[in-house]
Amino acid sequence: MRYEVCFKLQKKEIVNDYRRKFISYIKNILEKYDSDIKDKFYKTNHEKDFSFSVYFNAEKFTDEKIYLKSNDIKLFISIYSLEDSLYFTNAMLGSIHKKYLIADNEMEVIKIRPLQEKKITTEEVIFKTMSPIAIREKLSDKKSWYHDFDERGLKVLKKNLINNLSEKFPTKYLEEMNIYPYEMKRTIIKNYGIKFPVSMGIFKVEGNKEILDYLYKSGIGSKSSAGFGMVDILS
Template structure:
C-alpha cells in the first residue's frame, strides 16, 4: 500500500539531513500507537518491508539547509505487507494534528490519503527513483563504503539484493535477476551527519515479477526503510 502524508511546517526551511527526522516521526507514531507493533516492525526484522520519499518545494539549498517556496511538504510511504501498512496508517492517523519537532523547526500532519499502487505484470520493468538508491558495501571492521551506479557498484547492488531476498524467494528465481542503468545521475546526501553518494534516475530490472513487485513495494538498495530506494514503475 502507498500513502501520501501532507505536512505543514512552522518555517520554510529544513536541514538537508531531514530523513532522520521523518524516520523518528514514524517510529514515534508507531510507539504511541502500539509499542509491541513498533518493535515488530522496526526492531525485529533483518530487512524492513517499507520505504519512503519526501517531496520538498525547493527554492534553494545553502550548506546544510534547504529553503522552501512554501511551508508544505509531502511524505510518500510504501509498505509491502498489508497488515503493517494498516498499522502504519492507524499510527499516522493518530499523529494527525500533533506538533512534531524537526530540529529548529516543527510540522503537523494535515492530510493522509492512499495513493495508487501499480503492479509489475511482466518479468521486466523500467523504474524511476522517487528517493535515491544507496549502494552500501560493508567492509572489514564493519566500515561502510558507498558506490556509484557503475559496473562495480551494480555488482555490489545485485549481490546485496540477492542476499536480502534469499529467504523470501527461491534460488532459481533469483538467478535471472539483472539491473541495467538507463539514465542515472550521482548526487550526495546527508544522513545522520554523514555524507555519501547516491543515485537518481531511470533503470531497467529483469527478474521474476514477484521479485520486482516486492522491490517496488518495499524499496531497493541499502537503507530503504530510512527514506532511500523508493521506486515508481514507468514502463
C-alpha cells in the same frame, strides 16, 4: 500499500539531514499506536519491508539547511505487507493535526491519503527513483563503501539483493535478475552526519514478477526504510 502524508511546516526551511527526522516521526507514531508494533520494526537492526521518500519545493541549499518556496512538505511511504500496511494506516491516522519537532522547526500533519498501486504483469519493469538509491558494500563491522550505479555498483547491488532476499524468494530467481541503468545521476547526500554518494534516475529491472513487485513496494538498495530506494513504475 502506498500513502501520501501532507505536512505544514512552521518555517519554510528544513535541515539537510532531514531523512532521520522522518524516521523519528515514523517511530513516534508507531510507539503511540502500539509499542510492540514499533519494536517489531525497530527493536533489532533488520531489513524492513517498506520505503519512503520526502518531497518539497526547494529554493536554496546551504551546508546545513534547505530553504523552501512554501511551507508544504510531503512524505510518500510504500509498505509491502498488507498486515504492516494496516499498522501504519492506524498509526498515521492517529497523527493527523498533531505537531512534531524537526530540528528548530515544527511540522503539523494536515492529511493522509492512500495512493493507487500499479500492477506488475511482465518480467520487465522500468523504474524511476522517488528517493535516491544507496548501494552499500560492507567491508568490515565499522567500515562501508558506497558505490555509484555503475558496473561495479550493480554487482554489489545484486549481491546484496541475493543475500537479503534469499529467505523470501528462490535463489535461482534472484540470480537471474538483471538491472540496467538508463538515465542515472550521481549526487552526494548527508545522512546522520555522514556524506556518501547515491544515484537517482531511471533504470530497468528484468526478473521474476513477484521479486519486481517486492522491489516496487519495499524499495531497492541499502537503507530503503531510511528514506532511500523508493521507486515508481514508468512502464
